Amino acid sequence: MENNSNEPLEKGNKGAHNLVILGIGSVIIALATSLISLYLYHSSGDIYLDCSLPGADCPSARASSDDNNREKVYVFSDSGDINTTVINEYLQEIEKTAERINNTIEALDSDVLTNESLGI
Amino acid sequence: MQRKKLVLFILLIVFSLSFTIKTFADSSISSEQSDNIENNCSSIKDTLKRVQNSDKNARVSLGRNFQVILADYITPLNVRLVKNNIFNNELANLQNEFSELREDFSRKYVEYSQELELLINTSCEESPAIFYDRLETTRTKRAAIIDSAKKLNTMIKKDIEIVTNLNESLGGEKDGE
Known part of the structure; x- marks a missing residue:
């Protein structure tokens, strides 16, 4: 029990x-x-x-939120013919992105860590 | 008991060496530089934080644009060329090289960021010599990422050159027809 x-x-x-x-x-x-x-x-x-x-x-990340709208952003299609018109369009668009990259690198390539800039 | 003595002896040597290392470290910068670092510590740190933020911004921008170049231009062009039975080894090699360089750029940025973070967290008032040594390392690593970005930029220009030549040859073929 x-x-x-x-x-x-x-x-x-x-x-x-x-x-x-x-x-x-x-x-x-x-x-x-x-x-x-x-x-x-x-x-x-x-x-x-x-x-x-x-x-x-x-700021570049905020700007990219506009780029997320794919209608505005150019994407080279991986299918279709290859002709001078298509290649000219490719060259025109890639050069725009290349210029953005070039400008960013120029801004980055500055003497920000020198003794003079830091006051050492 | 003997083990304790041995441990104490080793600790004594390490302690003495730390003073020696500090002395050597102190000699890497001049007394004027050391004073400047100590006196301008807060403004130096502010500048470093601004650099950290602007570099982050640049990295985000470059990372996104390099990705666009690879995913939206180089790769689909190569695929389309193959589908049209146009084989271009230069463009295929460039795609692989660009991809590798991009990863290298990302890796170098992480190393640089870690070094910069360490530098910002180093006390410039208490250890100006160590702070300066870390600053030099950070400078080297920053130069490495800029160099990497420039190499990627050169690859993009090379791609444009190759595609331009391809375009001219296509134009020539069309005229030939």
Whole structure:
């Protein structure tokens, strides 16, 4: 009789015990996956390109949101004939992008880290 | 007991060496430069943060445009040429080389960013010599990404040149017909 009355209590204790283990285990797994994600975020270099971080200002990223409208952005088709008209169009469009790249590189290639610029 | 003595001895050597290294590090910059770094620390850090932000902006812009060049121009052109039974080894090699250079550029930017981050987090008031050493390393890495970007730019110009020649040959074939 006494054994029968103790059984539900033991089962209850075991259930509570398992619940605690589940809770702790979930927290540990969540922490581990968060740490792995942070490590990957850092090591891949994405953190240095994240324009959503506080204090980050990326006008070029804002401008690119307009470029996401594919009707405006030129994409050379990988099917169709090859003729001088098509190639001329290709050259016209690629030169626009090439000029943007050239301007960005010129702006980047400045003496910003010299002793004079930093006041050393 | 002997092990403890050995550990203490090693620690003593390491401690002494750290002073020696510091002395050597101090000698890499002049006292004037060291004073300037200490006195202008906050303005230097502000400038570095501005550089960090503007470089990030440039990197985003360049990364996007390099991707556009590869995915929207070079690659589809090569595919279309093949579909039209026009085989151009130069363009095919250029595509591979451009792709590799682009990855190299991304890798170099990550290295530079890590170095710049480390530099910004270095105390220029407490360790001006270490700060200056890290600044020199950052300069080298920044120059490397600019060099990488210029190589990619050269590849794009080469692509334009090859395609222009191709266009002239197509025009010539048409006239021949």
